[in-house]
Amino acid sequence: MKEIIKYEFQKIWSRKIVWTGLLLLLLVNLAIAVLNGSYHVVTSDGRELFGSEAEEYVKERTGKYTGLLNDDKAARIIKEEKPSESVEYGEYYGLPLYNYVQYIFGSEEEGGLGKTVDDYTRKGITLEVGHSQRWISLFSYLPMMILGIGTVAAIGVSGVFSEEYTRRMDALLLTSKNGKRKCIYAKIIASFLFALVCYGAMLLVNIVPFLLKDGIYGWDAAVQLSYEMCRLPYTFNCGQTALCMIAGGLLGTVMITSVTLIVSVLCKSSFAAIIISFTLYVLPMLMQQLLPMNVVCMTPLGASTLEVLQQPFVSLGGLKVLFYLKIIVAAAVLVVIMWFVTRRVFSRHQVQ
Numbered sequence: 294m295k296e297i298i299k300y301e302f303q304k305i306w307s308r309k310i311v312w313t314g315l316l317l318l319l320l321v322n323l324a325i326a327v328l329n330g331s332y333h334v335v336t337s338d339g340r341e342l343f344g345s346e347a348e349e350y351v352k353e354r355t356g357k358y359t360g361l362l363n364d365d366k367a368a369r370i371i372k373e374e375k376p377s378e379s380v381e382y383g384e385y386y387g388l389p390l391y392n393y394v395q396y397i398f399g400s401e402e403e404g405g406l407g408k409t410v411d412d413y414t415r416k417g418i419t420l421e422v423g424h425s426q427r428w429i430s431l432f433s434y435l436p437m438m439i440l441g442i443g444t445v446a447a448i449g450v451s452g453v454f455s456e457e458y459t460r461r462m463d464a465l466l467l468t469s470k471n472g473k474r475k476c477i478y479a480k481i482i483a484s485f486l487f488a489l490v491c492y493g494a495m496l497l498v499n500i501v502p503f504l505l506k507d508g509i510y511g512w513d514a515a516v517q518l519s520y521e522m523c524r525l526p527y528t529f530n531c532g533q534t535a536l537c538m539i540a541g542g543l544l545g546t547v548m549i550t551s552v553t554l555i556v557s558v559l560c561k562s563s564f565a566a567i568i569i570s571f572t573l574y575v576l577p578m579l580m581q582q583l584l585p586m587n588v589v590c591m592t593p594l595g596a597s598t599l600e601v602l603q604q605p606f607v608s609l610g611g612l613k614v615l616f617y618l619k620i621i622v623a624a625a626v627l628v629v630i631m632w633f634v635t636r637r638v639f640s641r642h643q644v645q
Contacts, residue, residue: 297475301453301483311449315491318441322498325434335386339377355390355424362394362420362515364410371399389426393518405523413517419528423514428531431503432521432538432599439542439597440575442495443549446488447570450553452563453480454639477636481554488550492543521599534602540617542597547624549574549593551631558635590616591623 305311332347342350354374358366374391376383387395397405406413413420512532516522522534553570560566577584577592587604589595596617604616 297479298482298486301479302486305449305453305483305487308449308452311445314445314448315494318438318445319494319498321441322438322495323502325438325499333386334388335376335380335383336388337373337375337377339379341380341383341386351388351426352424354388355422358390358422360422362410362422362518366422367394367398367410370394389429390422390518393425393520393523396520397518397523404520405517406526416526417528418517418526420515420517421513421530422518423531424511425514425516425518425531426511427503427507428511428514428516428535429519429521431499432534435499435538435542436594436598438495438499439545440594442491442542443545443574443593444571445491446546446549447553447574448567449487449491450484450550451557451566451570453484453554454558454635455560455563455566477639481632481635484554485547485550488546492546496539496542522602525603529602534599537602537615537617538597538599541601541620544617544620544624545593545596548596548627551624551627552593554631555634558638587616587619591620596620
């Protein structure tokens, strides 16, 4: 069985389009990971800082306010860290902490869950001040990288069954000793191994440069201190958010692999399988204006987005758990359906 799995795994990797797509994606990932977090800051006294100098300034000024945020501290940040108006467009390049606090608590329009920090506190939310900017930058591009790895996985897995039809190898396989059982199992296992290897490589290329630069510095900062997550209705930090996004990406990878295997076994052309799989992958995100967000978040691509964390809790025997529980169930259901469909369709395939 191991030899059959190894053989099927090598077949997936032998396709030039898979290598080309993966290498291109990893190079883009590496470039973004290295360049991510470049800083441009306008200080309160009118200085304009770039690169490492700006980064050190952000760390120094943010460190001055570390600890739990309260209304007095928020007022101080807004007053003391306001970028100088002497620099053109300086209001767009203030200290990130200032930008977030000003947006949530200092603007006329309500930017978060309330106009004061006390509004958050009354909802049971504590806001820890820290250097969250580097994490927010990571969260902003990670879903796009997961989109890319899902595309590569769809391309690689799409030919697992459909290419056997195209090459008319199905006749040989289905009449062989292991064709209707071990061969199908090997194809399924090899497909998941391929997808997980691709996902693991993507994580390494993105996470390793991130951690080598500053480690987990800023992990404990409240993720609510950002434009994207200021309405998150419970206490959560950047480190927890990163782990959840990685888990969501993993679940999404499992789901897109399952869907692609189903499409592959039903299509007689690997090209058609690629097109259909990719369409099914991105369609929910393209239709997110028409679909409820809780439905979008249970799709392969939606599972890796920050919106999942903003979905209502799931009740489990009186215990409230994150929405990821529904995604886990959806992924498990897809795997079961895939296992049944692929075995039944391929083993009963009638060679023309």
